[in-house]
Amino acid sequence: xxxxxxDSDRLIVGIDAGGTSTRATLLTRAGDCVGxxxxxxxxxxxxxxxxxxxxxxxxxxxALAAAGREIxxxxxxxxxxxxxxxxxxxxxxxxxxxxxxxxxxxxxxxDLLALYxxxxxxxxxxxxxxxxxxxxxxxxxxxxxxxxxxVGWLLGDRGSGFxxxxxxxxxxxxxxxxxxxATALTxxxxxxxxxxxxxxPLAYGRxxxxxxxxxxxxLGRPVELARLAPLVFGVAGDDEIARGIxxxxxxxxxxxxxAVHRGPGPLVVGGSVLAQEGLLSETFRRLVREREPEVRxxxxxxxxxxxxxxxxxxxxxxxDAAGHARLAASVTAARAR
Amino acid sequence: xxxxxxDSDRLIVGIDAGGTSTRATLLTRAGDCVGxxxxxxxxxxxxxxxxxxxxxxxxxxxALAAAGREIxxxxxxxxxxxxxxxxxxxxxxxxxxxxxxxxxxxxxxxDLLALYxxxxxxxxxxxxxxxxxxxxxxxxxxxxxxxxxxVGWLLGDRGSGFxxxxxxxxxxxxxxxxxxxATALTxxxxxxxxxxxxxxPLAYGRxxxxxxxxxxxxLGRPVELARLAPLVFGVAGDDEIARGIxxxxxxxxxxxxxAVHRGPGPLVVGGSVLAQEGLLSETFRRLVREREPEVRxxxxxxxxxxxxxxxxxxxxxxxDAAGHARLAASVTAARAR
Numbered sequence: 244x245x246x247x248x249x250d251s252d253r254l255i256v257g258i259d260a261g262g263t264s265t266r267a268t269l270l271t272r273a274g275d276c277v278g279x280x281x282x283x284x285x286x287x288x289x290x291x292x293x294x295x296x297x298x299x300x301x302x303x304x305x306a307l308a309a310a311g312r313e314i315x316x317x318x319x320x321x322x323x324x325x326x327x328x329x330x331x332x333x334x335x336x337x338x339x340x341x342x343x344x345x346x347x348x349x350x351x352x353x354d355l356l357a358l359y360x361x362x363x364x365x366x367x368x369x370x371x372x373x374x375x376x377x378x379x380x381x382x383x384x385x386x387x388x389x390x391x392x393x394v395g396w397l398l399g400d401r402g403s404g405f406x407x408x409x410x411x412x413x414x415x416x417x418x419x420x421x422x423x424x425a426t427a428l429t430x431x432x433x434x435x436x437x438x439x440x441x442x443x444p445l446a447y448g449r450x451x452x453x454x455x456x457x458x459x460x461x462l463g464r465p466v467e468l469a470r471l472a473p474l475v476f477g478v479a480g481d482d483e484i485a486r487g488i489x490x491x492x493x494x495x496x497x498x499x500x501x502a503v504h505r506g507p508g509p510l511v512v513g514g515s516v517l518a519q520e521g522l523l524s525e526t527f528r529r530l531v532r533e534r535e536p537e538v539r540x541x542x543x544x545x546x547x548x549x550x551x552x553x554x555x556x557x558x559x560x561x562x563d564a565a566g567h568a569r570l571a572a573s574v575t576a577a578r579a580r
Numbered sequence: 581x582x583x584x585x586x587d588s589d590r591l592i593v594g595i596d597a598g599g600t601s602t603r604a605t606l607l608t609r610a611g612d613c614v615g616x617x618x619x620x621x622x623x624x625x626x627x628x629x630x631x632x633x634x635x636x637x638x639x640x641x642x643a644l645a646a647a648g649r650e651i652x653x654x655x656x657x658x659x660x661x662x663x664x665x666x667x668x669x670x671x672x673x674x675x676x677x678x679x680x681x682x683x684x685x686x687x688x689x690x691d692l693l694a695l696y697x698x699x700x701x702x703x704x705x706x707x708x709x710x711x712x713x714x715x716x717x718x719x720x721x722x723x724x725x726x727x728x729x730x731v732g733w734l735l736g737d738r739g740s741g742f743x744x745x746x747x748x749x750x751x752x753x754x755x756x757x758x759x760x761x762a763t764a765l766t767x768x769x770x771x772x773x774x775x776x777x778x779x780x781p782l783a784y785g786r787x788x789x790x791x792x793x794x795x796x797x798x799l800g801r802p803v804e805l806a807r808l809a810p811l812v813f814g815v816a817g818d819d820e821i822a823r824g825i826x827x828x829x830x831x832x833x834x835x836x837x838x839a840v841h842r843g844p845g846p847l848v849v850g851g852s853v854l855a856q857e858g859l860l861s862e863t864f865r866r867l868v869r870e871r872e873p874e875v876r877x878x879x880x881x882x883x884x885x886x887x888x889x890x891x892x893x894x895x896x897x898x899x900d901a902a903g904h905a906r907l908a909a910s911v912t913a914a915r916a917r
Contacts, residue, residue, distance in 0.1 A: 380785070389785040391757050394794050397746075397802055398753045409734075416735045420728050421839040448717070448726040457731050465734055465802075502758040 253318040253347075254310075256303055257554030259357055259546040260285030260295070260324040262375070267302035268551040268577065269310050269317070272560055274570050276551060278312070279577035280305025287335055288326055296339025304343070309580060318347035321554035323357035323546055325376075352553045355380045356387045358513045360549030362541035364567035368508030373496055373516035375469045377403035381503040385556070391502035396466050401495035402523075404516050408471035410488045412460060419453035426484035431474040432456065476519055486522060493526025500531055509539045518542065548574050590655040590684075591647075593640055594891030596694055596883040597622030597632070597661040599712070604639035605888040605911055606647050606654075609895060611903050613888060615649070616914035617642025624672055625663055633676025641680070646917060655684035658891035660694035660883055662713075689890045692717045693724045695850045697886030699878035701904035705845030710833055710853035712806045714740035718840040722893070728839035733803050738832035739860075741853050745808035747825045749797060756790035763821035768811040769793065813856055823859060830863025837868055846876045855879065885911050 254277070255270040265285030269278035280302040284290035290298065299322065307314060322336060337349050359370035359382050371379045377400045378393025392399045400406055415432040417423025438455040460468070479485040496517070500510070510531065517524055531538055543549075548571045552562050555570070562570060591614070592607040602622030606615035617639040621627035627635065636659065644651060659673060674686050696707035696719050708716045714737045715730025733742045752769040754760025775792040797805070816822040833854070837847070847868065854861055868875055880886075885908045889899050892907070899907060 387785050389758075391759055394753055394757070394790075395798060398749060398794060398797060412735060416731055420731070421726075422728055422836060448724050453731075457735060460735060461732060499759055 252316075254312065254316045255554045255558045256306065256317050256320045257357075257547075257551035258285065258299055258302065258320065258322040258324075259354070259550040260299060260322055261354070261545075262286045262289040262325070265295075265298045265302045266545065266547045266550075267299070267306045268547060268554075268574055269303075269306040269312070270551055270554060270570075272555075272558060274555055274560060274562060274566050274573075276570065276573040276577040278306035278308070278310035279574070279580070280307075280309065285322070286324055286326070292335035296335055299336060300339050300343045303340075303345075309577070314344045315346070317345065319350075319554065319558045320345065320347065321350045321352055321550065321557045323352040323354045323550040323553060325354045348557075350557050352550070352557075353380075353387050354546055355390070355393070356382065357546030357549035357553055358543060359511045360552040360567075361513075361543040361546050361571075362511030362549070363509050364552070364562055364564045365509055368510065369500065369503065370511040370513065371496060371500060371517065372512075372514040373403050373492075374514035375404045375466060376400040377406065377496060377499065377514070377516070379496075379499045379503050381505060382508075389503045391499040401499065402492040402516070402527075404469040404472040404514075405466055406495070407475045407488060407492055407516065408468035409465075410491075411471040411474050411485075412456075412468055414484050414488070415456060416453065419450045419456070424484060427478040427482040428474060428485055431478050432471060435471060435474060436460075472516065476521065476523075479522060489521065489523040490526050492516070493523045494530060496527045497530035497534075501534060504534055507535065507537060509541050510535075511541045511543055513543050513545070547578075589653075591649065591653045592891045592895045593643065593654055593657045594694075594884075594888035595622065595636055595639065595657065595659040595661075596691070596887040597636060597659055598691070598882075599623045599626040599662070602632075602635045602639045603882070603884045603887075604636070604643045605884060605891075605914065606640075606643040606649070607888055607891060607907075609892075609897055611892055611897060611899060611907050611910075613907065613910040613914040615643035615645070615647035616911070616917070617644075617646065622659075623661055623663070629672035633672055636673060637676050637680045640677075640682075646914070651681045652683070654682065656687075656891065656895045657682065657684065658687045658689055658887065658894045660689040660691045660887040660890060662691045685894075687894050689887070689894075690717075690724050691883055692727070692730070693719065694883030694886035694890055695880060696848045697889040697904075698850075698880040698883050698908075699848030699886070700846050701889070701899055701901045702846055705847065706837065706840065707848040707850065708833060708837060708854065709849075709851040710740050710829075711851035712741045712803060713737040714743070714833060714836065714851070714853070716833075716836045716840050718842060719845075726840045728836040733805075738836065739829040739853070739864075741806040741809040741851075742803055743832070744812045744825060744829055744853065745805035746802075747828075748808040748811050748822075749793075749805055751821050751825070752793060753790065756787045756793070761821060764815040764819040765811060765822055768815050769808060772808060772811060773797075809853065813858065813860075816859060826858065826860040827863050829853070830860045831867060833864045834867035834871075838871060841871055844872065844874060846878050847872075848878045848880055850880050850882070884915075 257268045259266045267280045268276045282298040282301040285298045287295040366385045379391045381389040396405045415429040418429045594605045596603045602619045604617045605613045619635040619638040622635045624632040703722045716728045718726040729736045752766040755766045
């Protein structure tokens with residue numbers, strides 16, 4: 244027997260689906276988070292559609308369990324993720340949720356817009372993220388109006404973790420083959436990659452470590468170079484080459500901001516690269532302030548609060564600054580439980 | 581019944597195995613080319629070991645047929661190819677030749693050393709190639725002593741066809757998303773890739789052509805960007821960005837030369853990029869002359885003559901300048917038949 248519920252009793256789910264982990268918030272229409280769940284990768288590009296669907300269903304199930312509710316109590320799910328509008332193929336998540344018994348509405352949102360609304364309730368402003376990739380958006384009247392970069396490792400993501408790791412690898416290669424200057428990055432990269440010098444004859448007249456480095460990098464996927472990014476921060480104290488890479492990354496991120504900048508507004512800042520204090524962040528902030536002296540930088544850890552805010556908006560509830568603060572506090576409390 | 585032959589009657593084969601085509605020369609010990617054959621890719625990395633082996637056997641068979649000889653007449657095969665010393669796995673070619681009835685010796689050589697000896701008989705000098713990839717070698721006493729670059733598209737090949745095509749794609753992406761200046765490369769890249777703008781909503785606030793460009797490039801393999809290289813030469817007459825890319829490519833190739841340069845010697849020049857006259861080649865030659873005013877540039881079309889010269893050396897025949905000229909002339913004559 245299906246129990247009738249009044250519309251205002253029905254719950255909403257906001258999902259922040261990333262390449263590494265997925266976070267779900269269970270929300271009342273009044274804007275309170277009553278349950279939270281966390282699972283693995285919810286991005287179909289990195290995890291595959293099957294695993295991504297399972298991760299999201301798992302995170303939703305945890306949020307329901309935390310609140311002592313069933314899936315029938317939800318009538319709207321909003322999933323914020325990268326690539327949400329590019330593939331056009333969204334059936335994978337509708338199917339996964341239907342298999343779990345879900346019968347309500349499903350909408351997709353930009354992960355960058357979720358990041359933005361994690362930091363502010365203002366309708367106009369900017370968000371930048373630099374993690375494995377890097378992108379900047381301009382938000383106008385609550386909508387994503389323009390993006391700079393975010394075009395992936397082969398075509399951009401300038402100033403991202405991939406970009407930093409790639410620059411570290413290039414600096415090591417050019418040091419070892421004589422095209423570039425000596426740098427502490429070389430020993431750091433060789434050490435981090437646990438290189439075993441080649442057993443085969445060095446028919447190219449190359450350093451054995453260089454042969455091993457080249458072979459190891461091409462055996463992996465290019466984006467795995469992002470794992471070398473911490474080395475650039477790590478050796479920068481004593482190394483001019485590493486310091487130059489950090490300054491350049493800050494310049495490139497500021498340049499991407501400049502490409503979307505059209506006037507005042509807060510700048511929400513996310514991702515592991517800009518979370519690290521030092522030369523990169525300082526360069527970035529200095530150059531952004533040259534464009535926009537009154538800019539407020541709002542650091543955020545992830546897009547969970549913003550995904551919740553976007554879910555509430557899809558369900559018809561608009562959030563002001565006070566509502567945003569309350570939502571953020573209730574998400575923090577639900578995460579701590 | 582096996583007919584006994586004197587050692588001096590036995591023939592030698594030199595193979596220039598490339599990613600696109602494979603060329604075989606059938607040689608007498610006196611240093612004359614008596615047969616020539618041409619087939620598809622003989623590089624196991626690009627074609628797979630099975631197809632690469634078939635291509636080489638096919639090219640050898642054609643060379644034998646041209647001379648009216650059987651495979652039993654050959655007692656030494658020398659194959660020049662990229663990656664010859666890096667993989668250490670050479671059984672694929674020994675097996676393919678044995679299946680065709682070959683019972684003689686097999687040696688591998690560097691494709692870059694073959695390129696060098698296509699241009700000169702001198703024992704000390706340099707060779708540079710810029711085709712899809714780019715590398716420079718130093719030759720000392722007839723051996724490959726040092727290599728700069730040649731480390732592949734992800735780690736280098738600076739100034740190569742891949743590098744030029746990648747720069748064209750980056751310039752188009754940055755123009756379309758507002759991070760970079762307007763350039764004629766944008767329309768040229770969009771046109772060359774026959775882009776169909778996305779049917780899906782532009783959820784990133786991006787130009788439809790940019791979405792289509794990004795999607796198309798990531799559907800292909802990165803090295804396919806080398807196909808865009810001709811666009812940079814094509815629009816350079818009217819476009820400052822394209823001209824800057826050509827100058828930078830020339831500088832990067834000269835920088836790689838600088839990394840192996842240790843004194844006088846001829847510079848053998850191969851590959852489609854440096855074969856094109858104009859800003860890139862002029863920049864390269866000007867910067868090389870600043871280091872080595874008396875340098876002789878020796879352009880070559882491929883490594884066929886050098887692979888033949890290396891095969892003769894492996895079989896015990898050393899070649900002087902006169903012998904080199906005779907070998908080159910007989911190869912040219914055999915190719916024309």
